[in-house]
Amino acid sequence: MRAQPRTRRAVAAVVAALSLVAALAACAPEQSVGIDVPAQVEGPFPEATLAQLEGAVANAMAATGASGAIVGVWAPWSGSWVTGVGTQSPAEGAAEVTADMQFRAGPITRAMTCDVLYEAVAQGKAELDDPVSDWVASVPILTDVTLEQLCDSTSGIGSYTPVLLPMWLANPERRWAPRELASYGLGQGRVGEPGVAYRDSDAGYVLLGLALERVLEAPAPQLIDEYVAEPLGLDRTRLGALPGDAVLDGLYAPPVDGGKRNCLEPSVVTDVSPTTAFTDSGVVSDIHDLGRYAQALAVGALHPDVDDRFADPKPAGPRAPSWYTVDGGTRQAGPLIGQFGAVPGYTSAAFSDPETGLTVAVVLNNSAGGAGFGAYLAWELAAIASKAPAADGATAPQSGLPWTAEQYHAVIADAAICAPAA
Numbered sequence: 001m002r003a004q005p006r007t008r009r010a011v012a013a014v015v016a017a018l019s020l021v022a023a024l025a026a027c028a029p030e031q032s033v034g035i036d037v038p039a040q041v042e043g044p045f046p047e048a049t050l051a052q053l054e055g056a057v058a059n060a061m062a063a064t065g066a067s068g069a070i071v072g073v074w075a076p077w078s079g080s081w082v083t084g085v086g087t088q089s090p091a092e093g094a095a096e097v098t099a100d101m102q103f104r105a106g107p108i109t110r111a112m113t114c115d116v117l118y119e120a121v122a123q124g125k126a127e128l129d130d131p132v133s134d135w136v137a138s139v140p141i142l143t144d145v146t147l148e149q150l151c152d153s154t155s156g157i158g159s160y161t162p163v164l165l166p167m168w169l170a171n172p173e174r175r176w177a178p179r180e181l182a183s184y185g186l187g188q189g190r191v192g193e194p195g196v197a198y199r200d201s202d203a204g205y206v207l208l209g210l211a212l213e214r215v216l217e218a219p220a221p222q223l224i225d226e227y228v229a230e231p232l233g234l235d236r237t238r239l240g241a242l243p244g245d246a247v248l249d250g251l252y253a254p255p256v257d258g259g260k261r262n263c264l265e266p267s268v269v270t271d272v273s274p275t276t277a278f279t280d281s282g283v284v285s286d287i288h289d290l291g292r293y294a295q296a297l298a299v300g301a302l303h304p305d306v307d308d309r310f311a312d313p314k315p316a317g318p319r320a321p322s323w324y325t326v327d328g329g330t331r332q333a334g335p336l337i338g339q340f341g342a343v344p345g346y347t348s349a350a351f352s353d354p355e356t357g358l359t360v361a362v363v364l365n366n367s368a369g370g371a372g373f374g375a376y377l378a379w380e381l382a383a384i385a386s387k388a389p390a391a392d393g394a395t396a397p398q399s400g401l402p403w404t405a406e407q408y409h410a411v412i413a414d415a416a417i418c419a420p421a422a
Contacts, residue, residue, distance in 0.1 A: 033231040035292070035301045037357035038076040041391045045079035049388045052405065053381055057085055057362075059409055060377040063416035064347065065253040065263025066364035068097035072287040073381050076357040077396050078388035082287060088249040088365075090264055101248040102236055102286045103363050104274075106348045107341030107371070109239070109283040110205050111297050112228045114151040114329030116212050118303045119227045126215045135211035138179055139186070142207075145194045150201075150208040151329045154314060157201045158188025164276070168344055169252060172272040181278065182206045198314040198326045202280040205329075209279025220279050229289075232296050237285040241274045250345015253368040253417065260419035261368050269367075272344040281343045290350040290361035297330065298337040298352035310337065323402040333379060334402045336360075340375040342367040349374035351382060356397040358386055369417040376415075380408035 044050060057069055068086040084097035120126045126135070128148035132155075133140050135147070142155075149155040163184050167174070185203020192199075209220045216223055221239040229237045250270045253261035274282050285293070300306060313325035313332055323334045330337050331351075336358075338351030347367050352359040360378045383405035390396040 032233065033296065033301050035232075035296045036299050037295050037352075037354070037359075040074055040076045040357070041079055041394050043079050043391065045073075045075070045081055045385070045388055049078070049384060050081060052384045053081055056377065056380045056384060056405065056409060060364060060373060060380075060412050061086060063412045063418070064364050064366050064369040064373050065251070065261055065266060065418045066347075066366040067094065067251065067266075068248060068365045070097060070099055070101060070103065070248060070287045070363050071381070072099075072291045072359070072361040073385050074291060074357070074359040075385040075388050077390045077394040078385070079391060082291075089251065089268065090266070097248060097365075098246075099287055101246050102243060102284055103248040103348070103365070104242065104250065104277070104281070104343050104346045105237075105283045105285040105290060105350075105363075106277075106281045106343040106346055106374075107202075108285075108290065108293070108339045108348060108350050109224075109277070109279060109281045110153075110341075111329040111339045112224055112283060112293075113205055113208055113212070113279040114309075115297075115302050116216070116223045116227050117147055117151050117208065118306055118309065120212060120215045122303065122305075123216075126211075132207055132211060135214050136207055139182075139207065147208060147211060149194050150204040150211075152195075152312075152314070152327055153198055153201050153204055153329075154195050155201060155204045156190040156192050156194055156197075156199055157204045157207070158185045158190070159200055159202045160184035160188075161202050163188075165344070168272050168276050169267070169269060172269065172344075175273055176275045178206050178210055178278045181276070182210070198316060205280035206278050212279075224279075224283065228293075228302065231302060232292060234285070234289040234293060237283060237289045237293070239279070239282050240284060242270065242284050248346070248363065248365050251366040251368075252344060253366055256419050258419060261417045263366065263368075263418035264421060266366060266368070269345040277343055281341060287361050287363070290348070291352075291359050294338050294350040294352040294359050294361060295357065297339075298354040300354075321402070331375070333375070335399060336379075336382060336401075338378070340371060340378065342371040342374065347371065347374040349378035351378050353382075353399075356386075356399065358382060358397075360385070369415070373412065373415070376408045376412050379403060380405050380412070383408065
């Protein structure tokens, strides 16, 4: 009889524990988010399309001095191509590159950081027009710059990478504080009125990350994991250091006389500290995750109720074609939405068309040529895949792209950085 009170207390404890679990589950973010794109046809591209895709990658690798590349191309009506190309280095006997290797995804991180911003707004914890100075105490001069402008890269704040890159290459193990990185960008001065024009600003995305850590009371790696990677099922995507194995080696070809680069003897820069990147370009991923993320970004899967993220695009530059704009932490190239850029060792890009589902993700393992090569290769591959014939039972979309594959094949070849072999 004396056991009954203890039994009742045990039952009550179990009920209370279950109630707590249910309450926590109700407060947690959605753990599985669907991506509304056309169903992917199973199987490879036709041989003629595949040959063109292979030729595009070979051309880009030769132009950039990349010994290896990882590529994913998905055309839902026709087929897909996901592969590793080349080797880890130009050295004889170097290991082959495989499609499952992880790498630093670079400024694709920027779009993910903006995803976290929109989540903070959805939770009512911040507003897009909050001044940065409300959330980052060390920048009282930024009372006229908003969180949204940091996301859009229209704050007028400068970039730190051009100043710090030589230091990173010379001392790769040094750790950098986010505020230290941002200070170098702020030191470049501000250009124009906030919100008026696009200016590439890695410092702006670092400041946005610092603000979001305070808004959501969690470190940036946790925010990317909780609000981006987990809901989308990106199991190999995180903010931080590369894992110890199955990693694509990152290279950097040193300059030589004549303005070219020594692509035959590049430096291995895989181990440059991830603290150089933070919420601007610090995400590690693989090609499958990047393709899925590009699709989710394009269709607004994480924030389906937000209809103004891409509503006020700005020209990507004074000489950019009319079809190339920026907004919401992304680049818009015709119907494609995505992001691209470079970090020491890697040049990457990921784009997707929200209507057709056409998706391209690429990484080249030499960053000496700069950010543009990733975009140019992605746009060339997209142009090739956009014309791929429909598989049996499928229908090819009618829409096209405002550029040709031949156009960007030539752009890449003409911009080649590698010096002729001696």
